[in-house]
Amino acid sequence: MSPDKITIHDIARILNVDSSTVSRALNDSPRVTEKTKNRIIAKAHELGYQRNDLASNLRKNKTNTLGVIVPRISRHFFSSAIAGIEETSYNLGYNVIICQSLEQLEREHNNINTLVANRVDGVLVSISMETKNYEHFEGLRKRKIPFVFFDRHLDIPDTSSVLIDDFQAGFDATEHLIIKGCEKIAHFSGPMHLEIYKNRCEGYKAALLKHDMEFSEELIFSSRLMEQDGVDNVNKIIELPYKVDGIFSANDVAAISALQQLKRNGYKIPEDIAIVGFSNEAISAVIEPSLTTINQPGFDIGKRAAELLISQITNSNKNFINEKIVIQASLVERDSSQHNMAF
Amino acid sequence: MSPDKITIHDIARILNVDSSTVSRALNDSPRVTEKTKNRIIAKAHELGYQRNDLASNLRKNKTNTLGVIVPRISRHFFSSAIAGIEETSYNLGYNVIICQSLEQLEREHNNINTLVANRVDGVLVSISMETKNYEHFEGLRKRKIPFVFFDRHLDIPDTSSVLIDDFQAGFDATEHLIIKGCEKIAHFSGPMHLEIYKNRCEGYKAALLKHDMEFSEELIFSSRLMEQDGVDNVNKIIELPYKVDGIFSANDVAAISALQQLKRNGYKIPEDIAIVGFSNEAISAVIEPSLTTINQPGFDIGKRAAELLISQITNSNKNFINEKIVIQASLVERDSSQHNMAF
DNA sequence: CTGTTAGCGCCTTCAG
DNA sequence: CTGAAGGCGCTAACAG
Numbered sequence: 001m002s003p004d005k006i007t008i009h010d011i012a013r014i015l016n017v018d019s020s021t022v023s024r025a026l027n028d029s030p031r032v033t034e035k036t037k038n039r040i041i042a043k044a045h046e047l048g049y050q051r052n053d054l055a056s057n058l059r060k061n062k063t064n065t066l067g068v069i070v071p072r073i074s075r076h077f078f079s080s081a082i083a084g085i086e087e088t089s090y091n092l093g094y095n096v097i098i099c100q101s102l103e104q105l106e107r108e109h110n111n112i113n114t115l116v117a118n119r120v121d122g123v124l125v126s127i128s129m130e131t132k133n134y135e136h137f138e139g140l141r142k143r144k145i146p147f148v149f150f151d152r153h154l155d156i157p158d159t160s161s162v163l164i165d166d167f168q169a170g171f172d173a174t175e176h177l178i179i180k181g182c183e184k185i186a187h188f189s190g191p192m193h194l195e196i197y198k199n200r201c202e203g204y205k206a207a208l209l210k211h212d213m214e215f216s217e218e219l220i221f222s223s224r225l226m227e228q229d230g231v232d233n234v235n236k237i238i239e240l241p242y243k244v245d246g247i248f249s250a251n252d253v254a255a256i257s258a259l260q261q262l263k264r265n266g267y268k269i270p271e272d273i274a275i276v277g278f279s280n281e282a283i284s285a286v287i288e289p290s291l292t293t294i295n296q297p298g299f300d301i302g303k304r305a306a307e308l309l310i311s312q313i314t315n316s317n318k319n320f321i322n323e324k325i326v327i328q329a330s331l332v333e334r335d336s337s338q339h340n341m342a343f
Numbered sequence: 344m345s346p347d348k349i350t351i352h353d354i355a356r357i358l359n360v361d362s363s364t365v366s367r368a369l370n371d372s373p374r375v376t377e378k379t380k381n382r383i384i385a386k387a388h389e390l391g392y393q394r395n396d397l398a399s400n401l402r403k404n405k406t407n408t409l410g411v412i413v414p415r416i417s418r419h420f421f422s423s424a425i426a427g428i429e430e431t432s433y434n435l436g437y438n439v440i441i442c443q444s445l446e447q448l449e450r451e452h453n454n455i456n457t458l459v460a461n462r463v464d465g466v467l468v469s470i471s472m473e474t475k476n477y478e479h480f481e482g483l484r485k486r487k488i489p490f491v492f493f494d495r496h497l498d499i500p501d502t503s504s505v506l507i508d509d510f511q512a513g514f515d516a517t518e519h520l521i522i523k524g525c526e527k528i529a530h531f532s533g534p535m536h537l538e539i540y541k542n543r544c545e546g547y548k549a550a551l552l553k554h555d556m557e558f559s560e561e562l563i564f565s566s567r568l569m570e571q572d573g574v575d576n577v578n579k580i581i582e583l584p585y586k587v588d589g590i591f592s593a594n595d596v597a598a599i600s601a602l603q604q605l606k607r608n609g610y611k612i613p614e615d616i617a618i619v620g621f622s623n624e625a626i627s628a629v630i631e632p633s634l635t636t637i638n639q640p641g642f643d644i645g646k647r648a649a650e651l652l653i654s655q656i657t658n659s660n661k662n663f664i665n666e667k668i669v670i671q672a673s674l675v676e677r678d679s680s681q682h683n684m685a686f
Numbered sequence: 687c688t689g690t691t692a693g694c695g696c697c698t699t700c701a702g
Numbered sequence: 703c704t705g706a707a708g709g710c711g712c713t714a715a716c717a718g
Binding site: 350351352362363366367370394395396397398399400401402403 | 710711712713714
């Protein structure tokens, strides 16, 4: 018999027991003699039996599977977060199905449908740039599938999120530049309907305010998270009638392309212009010391989000409670320091 | 009725038809009147019905799901490959379950068991560093679950792989340095039982041979893919009684840490020593122009691997045939060039 | 074109 | 401690 066809019934027949006994033995139920249990386990092993989780899950109405929706797997922040999610899930016996929205609302929709169809026990989401309302999450709610946002979230009642303290990070980054002596600090932002960029920008403003520095709209540059944005922004900065001597970039893409565009224009960094950029472990490990970074702890966020979600799954009375976990990002100067990231 | 409980039977009862008719309608079978089909679809929509894929898959003995096993999601090469896999899968109606081996054989084992238990239709694997034989893949073979290796593969009869042409890439990298005028070229390798590192090393040797340059064992440095390796290697190079003026690094981790260690020691790059390093899109986009890179096309490899696997699933007569797809890596000099990677 | 019947493989009462 | 029976939700073969 080919081993892809072995079922508990086959084992039962061979051993002259009932399939329910086999099921119990294989699930280590105490209601089976040690002796028969051992016989069954041995035979199962011998035949290369492998439980059909589809059938098991269907019966139990529980899949031990989490769904994850991220904008783009290949962005390092998200792949780190997934790694964190996966670690926690693996340790606690959960599988993970990963979906990409590619920043498209329609795909996010489809992703949710796929996950529902697969009867995942819970969902972790970082929303797309296009996502501005939450009607498609109501379906999860109605089906009592708990979900937790991480990093990019929507403000839905009774919904938990794991977030970076973006306001504080923006504040720290800007104050760092101020303390270094910068007098005209530009801010590279992201899509402003995303809270994270709004909060980073608020932090920027608060730091200026605290240090009695003037705030000017023309020093704020929005972005679609494309490399070209950093280049364009630098070109605009150069045209300004005054000298910009600091940049706080809320997105890593623009920060790096801006850095390179500045160099092409003969700027020395950080002498001529200092930069603090949001970033991630991989990028931080690679870029030159001239760039101070705000490190986004993707792995930790993934871990925390998965822990929170699984606890909500387990204590079903605690589904859909409002819990906000805020994680601090750390400002990293790399001048002389060694780094020890594996990537 | 809560929408998480709606089944085809509910719809059938409400509409006074049989559940099998509902099933047919929802699967767009031609054997249902347009009229009843529309009624059924409308009602399903109204009730927020969502098919239970567990039950469907169990019945059909087909999950439309691919399993993917990679050493580490957060390495950019792999997350790019996964993005490629996901794109193809999404377009062709497949889901993807992703597992990490974390370079551990035992976890790779567990991953395979999980995927088998979930009855995936096929598996894509890039093996761990610990994986040296293929007995655990025999289980897949016996269960007639097709699998395709990508990037890091085992030489198993009748098994397909999608690979980078590592020999050629190693050759190109080394020849590039030779043409630039380097006379003593060191080679940073990886774990030598992995074919990719063996092949890159062979390419290195072949280029030296072609150009009548001496080969010396002491210029080859193995590595466990840790940052410290690059630092150690540089320290050893500095101690040598002759001047090393070129490095071909087969792994990005060592390349980057070596680059930084060289700078700490006052080296100018590429004037004092030229470096060509294997890398990936994200890293390439970020590192400074002084590093020439061999770009690993992760996304393409993922796409091709998924296409190949799905074609094997679809044409079940073509399971377990031996097809090798070799993809060329491209050497990228970044001196003056713009780059336009989103990451 | 639609209904009836019979499972996919597993787990979980309920009996004994 | 073990067996018998039923059903999770769906689809496919066979009737009509």
